[in-house]
Amino acid sequence: MPQIGIHGIVGMKSRKWMPKKEWLLLGLVLGNMFPDLDNLVVAYATLARLPEPAHYHRTFTHSIFAIVVMVALFYVIAAVAKNEKWKNFGVGLGIGILMHILLDLVIWFNGVFLLWPIDYELNFWVGFVTPVWLKILLDTGEFLMLGLYFMLLVSLSQHRGLDTERQGSTRIWVYTQFVLFVLLTALFYFRNAQGLDYSKGLYYQAFGALYLISMIAAMIMTIRMKQTVEST
Secondary structure, three states: OOOHHHHHHHHHHOHHHOOOOOOHHHHHHHHHHHHHHHHHHHHHHHHOOOOOHHHHOOOHHHOHHHHHHHHHHHHHHHHHHOOHHHHHHHHHHHHHHHHHHHHHHHHOOOOEOOOOOOOOOEOOOOOOOOOHHHHHHHHHHHHHHHHHHHHHHHHHHHHHOOOHHHHHHHHHHHHHHHHHHHHHHHHHHHHHHOOOOOOOOHHHHHHHHHHHHHHHHHHHHHHHOHHHHHOO
C-alpha cells in the first residue's frame, strides 16, 4: 500500500526548505499525496472486475509525464486567471509529486512506472518477497500514518494559532485513524492465524473503502487548513 500519511508528513516537514511563495507550500504537500489518488482507479478496476486492477497503481500519477502535465496546466491557469498564485501552486505540486516518486522508489517494495506511458517499471526491490505479517502491517499502517498526519496538522495549528476552528474536526480524524489501525490489524492477524487470506472478501473491501475515504479526507483537510500548511 502507498502509505499516503507518510508522504503527507514528508511534505509538511520539507516546507522549511522551500521558497516562501503563496500557495507553493500548499501545492507541495498536496503534491506529495496526489499520486496515490490512482487508488480510486484501482478501486474502480476491482469493482468492474478488470484484469489485474493493481496494475493501475503507480503508473500515470507516478510518472515524469504527470509532473510536466500538472506544472504546465497550472501555468496556463495562472495566465488565464492572471494570478501568480496558481503558478506557485503548480510548481509546488510538481515538486511534491517528484518527492513522492523518489520516496516510493526507495522505501516501498513495488516498482514505479516512472516513464509512463512507456511500459517500464523501475523497482529497486526486485526479488524481495514481502512476508504476510509485514503486508498486514503495511496495509493497516495506512491508518496509523494518516492519524499521525492529522495529528501533525492539529499540533501545528495549535502552535501557530491558525485554523483553530478546524482543530476539533481534525482531532476526530486522528482518533478515527488510530481506532481503525488497531481494530483492522487485530482482525487481519486473526484471520491469517486461522489460515485465511486476509486480503480477500468483505473485510478487505471494507478496509479499502475506509482507506479511500480517509485518503480523500486528508487532502480535503489539508486544503481547509491552508493557513497552517503554508506557515513555516
